[in-house]
């Protein structure tokens with residue numbers, strides 16, 4: 001799938017030199033705050049493939065006449081989206097949070113609140129949903145994760161990169177507040193791994209990681225260039241009871257609970273000593289809402305590391321043994337996942353999130369294990 005060439009006005013190619021002059025002119029006119037005003041924006045975005053009329057009001061949301069937060073979640077049927085929808089519905093009301101995906105939802109999800117089909121590769125469909133439902137916030141969860149991404153690079157590139165471009169454009173055009181999750185996978189073997197700070201070398205070696213660095217940079221670019229309210233957290237591996245992981249490197253830390261409860265044993269696809277940052281889903285969802293609600297002036301950056309704990313499969317097994325004395329763990333290493341894990345952070349430095357908007361996790365390893373085992377009915381149902 002290829003992006004269309006940049007057009008100027010309706011369907012006419014804008015000569016490169018003219019476009020550069022226009023951009024340079026706008027840059028010189030930009031205010032000291034570093035954010036760009038909407039008038040030049042409207043003109044510049046009119047040069048995008050989206051064919052917005054040159055005199056359109058760029059921030060169409062500004063005359064929607066409602067302060068109600070109306071939320072769309074893309075890729076919402078994965079490990080994290082349903083939990084996010086439930087969490088946000090408690091805060092903003094059931095009907096104000098629309099879950100979307102390209103898959104068919106199970107009955108209980110379909111009946112728990114608004115659900116809509118949305119393929120992020122279909123820009124017009126995305127725009128129609130945003131306009132018809134007067135969306136104000138967008139949580140962009142669609143992605144192919146690290147291991148499945150390596151198994152299908154063309155699809156990962158399309159969903160994670162072309163899809164992101166669609167989301168960025170629709171968010172910029174309709175003045176949405178946009179949350180895009182990044183990941184520990186946005187770092188690579190040349191990054192400092194213990195701990196990994198917010199700002200350091202990022203040379204990931206997976207298509208997933210490359211697409212997430214691209215998302216961080218594009219989101220920040222749209223923020224500084226067009227004033228898009230882009231907010232991004234780099235999640236560690238997320239551990240949840242209700243939902244299955246979608247094909248990542250940290251999946252073992254979810255599957256271990258399911259197998260421990262069902263069979264009393266687990267075969268781990270990472271080495272026993274592989275240390276990775278992890279977080280319980282309740283902390284992840286709270287961090288996501290907190291950064292979305294943080295006053296803009298408290299955000300010294302637009303992409304933050306967030307963390308809770310860091311452990312190895314062996315540490316996790318030892319903690320499980322305290323609750324299930326007969327539990328057994330064996331190792332059968334998957335070379336692709338192991339290579340990915342060996343290039344990722346071992347500990348994540350999230351001091352900027354803690355300083356800027358007060359991030360504080362609730363769950364360390366002992367609380368995580370107790371909570372996951374106490375959710376054993378939900379763990380069993382998710383199998």
Ligand SMILES: NC(=O)C1=CN([C@@H]2O[C@H](COP(=O)(O)OP(=O)(O)OC[C@H]3O[C@@H](n4cnc5c(N)ncnc54)[C@H](O)[C@@H]3O)[C@@H](O)[C@H]2O)C=CC1
Pocket residue numbers: 074075076077078079080081100101102103118119120121140141142143144145159163181182183184234235236237238239244245246247248250
């Ligand atoms: N689960 C984790 O441990 C972590 C997740 N994240 C990020 O959080 C977000 C959500 O993660 P998960 O729920 O775990 O992912 P997941 O892989 O479980 O779910 C992704 C969803 O995207 C959907 N999708 C795929 N192609 C699509 C398309 N063309 N249009 C619309 N939807 C499409 C899939 O159907 C799936 O339901 C992702 O962006 C991921 O990178 C970041 C770090 C850790």
Ligand SMILES: CC(=O)[C@H](N)C(=O)O
Pocket residue numbers: 145146147182183184185208235236237238247248249250251
């Ligand atoms: C940490 C992630 O981004 C994800 N769970 C994966 O392992 O790919």
